[in-house]
Amino acid sequence: MARIRQTGSTDVAVPSASPVIPGRGRLRPLGLGEVEITGGFWFDRQDVNSSATLAHCQEWMERLSWVGNFQAAVEGSLPEARRGMQFSDSDVYKLMEAMTWEVGRSGSADADRRFRGLVEVIAPAQEEDGYLNTCFGRPGQGARYSDLEWGHELYNYGHLFQAGVARARTNGPDEFVEMAIRAADHVCRVFGQGGIEGVGGHPEVEMGLVELARLTGEERYLDQAELFIDRRGHQTLADIDWGRAYFQDDMPIRDADVFRGHAVRAMYLAAGAVDVAVERGDDELLAAVIRQWENTIARRTYVTGGMGSQHTGEAFGDDFALPPDRAYSETCAGVGSVMLAWRLLLATGEARFADLIERTLYNVVATSPSPDGRAFFYANPLHQRVPGAVPPQDVESHRASSSLRAPWFHVSCCPTNVARTFASLAVYLATADDTGLQLHQYADSRIRTTLEDGRMVGVDVATGYPHQGAVSLTVIETSDRPWTLSLRVPAWATGARVIDPDGGSKPAGGAVSMERAFVVGDVIRLELPIEPRWTFPDPRIDAIRGCIAVERGPLVMCVESVDLPDQRNVGSVWVDPSVSPADHGESVIVTGQLSDLKSEPWPYGGDTTAELAGPGPDVDVPLVPYHHWANRGPATMRIWIPVTPGEARHSN
């Protein structure tokens, strides 16, 4: 399907370069040659990712010898010279994936040069039989696959495969792609029928194998992915202190009702399962994943889209156990959730998956990096009670939380996950099917594709989204026969309207589809009501009972102490939901009261309402987009704000 560039050439368009290209499904993904973000919120982030983050990540991984581990493998100085965690190889691969998407997106010569440089370092470390890992298999190291729980060998391969696929799809086959293929062949030999009947402690290889099968047409890779999916849940991994649910090895994926255990592991496994289900036409498996997704969205997901409410085991908590302050909501779980929802969107065409992608991109993934692209949040709590510490700038941070964005982490999966997501972000904007184009995410962009019948269709999108709600689409490619343009209307966008090229206006709920013989220059306008709105939680979410939040369009807002008089702790803020929140530029103003309660010797007893009676006059409380928080130094912050007691009956 793809016109693939040859190695060394950077001037050939690669329309279908995309991380996920299913063999079947309701929607067809577009590639980086078909969708381009041209301005606005995400363009700025792609720009910073290209100009700063890629080099930043490489510098840290060279400084900490995560790249050097490969050199040491070649030089024979392992295990003594080895540095970093057992999965540090994977971060190099994820960075390479980001670089090669960046080449595909922008043709960046710098990213291409960096990528090739890393290949030169890594390639010689691959062993004759395809095995590639700097942490196992040499004298003085653990034996290959001797620690399936924590060794991360298969996990590392998964990232190698995804990077290899990205390279093949943006550049064409080369030495690196061949490395990935050799490693995949090795995995199939070792873990295939008759081989080790195990799974890796951290899912990821499943997605990589399926995508490599899609790239190469090699059925064995798909078989192996299916084996891994089916083997998991049969307790082949150890029963660790956190239980086998940590690895999703507590029950077969077909039997589970909800995501549980380590959140990133759960997302990666589910995404791999969807890949297998789609390729095999395994509707039962697909339905099992969708059932788990539905229950997780209804009961175990933060308003930001964040997943994982427990620091312990970086894991999902019980239903409705969603503490905002101890939210883990790991950046990588957000990336994983986007990957999963994207696969489900392609498989089903259902807008709810695109809704979650939008929510998660704006409120989890975009929250992680600093504006300069050189520091990151690992965890994304919804409430910061004490101003975060400034993390070390010269050594990697050992703290996944309770600090401001850190330049690098001891476990540094998140920065490269953000980088590869940003570099490939355009692909999430739109899809195609036999009848036309579907727009899922709104950004200044140019979208063009060739339909199955050979017609070229395309639109330019102009918008101030997410800060403004007007989206203007101009048809730039069409044919004289009708085709269908579908626009997702986010679930929150009550009162949205669409205006067709003739000026006809109609209410738009759910997706809007417009079938007509468009002409070049036709303008379609979508008006999304992004006015700030109060959001109430399900009463079963105990941790935020009596609180409300404000959302504005797709953005979750928060109050940050740097915006309060005397930088008071956000714990002093109470809001009155009987007054509607008001726009104030890209901020929102709500009416509230400030009350610093006096400390009682013992915080439990008689009715404490009296203490709060008359907590002072109404004040304007400014809220900023959550993704923007902690960009102005240490601060306290909260998304869910208590309702002033007299107003509690409105909200509880």
Next chain:
Amino acid sequence: MARIRQTGSTDVAVPSASPVIPGRGRLRPLGLGEVEITGGFWFDRQDVNSSATLAHCQEWMERLSWVGNFQAAVEGSLPEARRGMQFSDSDVYKLMEAMTWEVGRSGSADADRRFRGLVEVIAPAQEEDGYLNTCFGRPGQGARYSDLEWGHELYNYGHLFQAGVARARTNGPDEFVEMAIRAADHVCRVFGQGGIEGVGGHPEVEMGLVELARLTGEERYLDQAELFIDRRGHQTLADIDWGRAYFQDDMPIRDADVFRGHAVRAMYLAAGAVDVAVERGDDELLAAVIRQWENTIARRTYVTGGMGSQHTGEAFGDDFALPPDRAYSETCAGVGSVMLAWRLLLATGEARFADLIERTLYNVVATSPSPDGRAFFYANPLHQRVPGAVPPQDVESHRASSSLRAPWFHVSCCPTNVARTFASLAVYLATADDTGLQLHQYADSRIRTTLEDGRMVGVDVATGYPHQGAVSLTVIETSDRPWTLSLRVPAWATGARVIDPDGGSKPAGGAVSMERAFVVGDVIRLELPIEPRWTFPDPRIDAIRGCIAVERGPLVMCVESVDLPDQRNVGSVWVDPSVSPADHGESVIVTGQLSDLKSEPWPYGGDTTAELAGPGPDVDVPLVPYHHWANRGPATMRIWIPVTPGEARHSN
């Protein structure tokens, strides 16, 4: 001061046998020869502890070779034969402490035999220079004191010292006491001035050293304890992922404002600091600990008295971060809190410390063991969302939470901590000073002591406490001169009355002191209003906003699903605080509603009040004492119950 029994004799009274005998302070502790629990709530637990728990703990430690490690040390089969965590030695010592208190309490020949048997195993393992540890110092093991963060060598000694003191005070000097002294001399040589300038990762040795100094008059032990207290907080321990606060090594104890980090470590350190402060007359150090205690009680303590709100690092959370469901509230932190509060009570005479002891004993320590004394809670959450799993009965549990009480744990500090607390529990009931007796805790008991001027005074206490509020005291020893009987009135006991021997009745708030020339047979009655009462939380405790609890006397109550129609999840219960809770035997009935909310696809959005409107007719909701929960099989449970929405204005 003590008349000490000679080794081998079990018929000599040891009046002052007590874990803590300060050289100065406002109150003087009584010993096991002076206070005896004769019936009721705690008597039953002491009985089970004696008849079941001591043997249960020994069986598990023999089965898992934690005792065998000492034999292996002598036989030279370490490190290969070593089993258990690096601190397993300490559990043997804590069990021995429990056994020897039991000998002191009841004269149990079985406990004495067990104790002596363990001494025979352990004694030969002590090395020439006093070093005693099964985990370090041999070929193939880590060098002595090579891992101060996690090695637990000093922690183990602390428990050895406390056990040695207990033995000396209940039995008199013997081989085991000498072992403790030799080990203490070793510690002073190695860690004294000019030695290793470090501290252990887990405080405990400080308390042990001070008590050994009190026992022996050896000033060097006190000097060493003071050195350890003063050294901590100067960052000599590693900066681990959870930060140095985990070890309380982030700042000197004199500079801290609140307890933080690992809760058990924090309690043990603070208790040791009080010991040092008292012996040195260091009022600044004492004031520093009291300040931290006050802030911790006001902001970081559960209504149960439980401490430690984070599973991660088993640690205190931020101020007002007190999630009921993810409460860790480790049993050992409760025991440590009792130890600390007891020292503060002796030092200051202030009733607030006895209040916390009562709260913690009834609602944390008593919650841990099963009625048969053969299974224990490690963590004591205030909300169980999913019925706990039945833990393994034949192997040690690796789960500190999310299961029912387990017979034993991989890390099994809690069972022996409960055992030693129960065996010595009588000492917490009363104290003496120059003027008379002070009663702090109410139980069927006999309390007698000799005042400084040689007069013998004593009372018999008869009560159905905590289930009934009437306490009757009969004078059994007195003199013809006046002396003072003081009775603590718990802070919750609004409306308490005291009736003097003449029948005169007066309101009793705080402590009640009665100075008179009592005669034998005088009866004093204290009437504590233990009727169930609503308890509201401080509005800053976000996790329980909009919820209320019921307390009855010193007992925190809870709703348990086994008491609900169809064993519904406690998440379906809402209560109406406008109707007072009513007694129902030892249970309480509140008025509430049951409402199983329908699941929404996305749990955030518009006003959700409507869903709860009319959640059904009023029903009686039974509440049971929290310490009793999970004794009837897997169940969900909660202490803090949401207020029915229409009633929210009463509670928020």
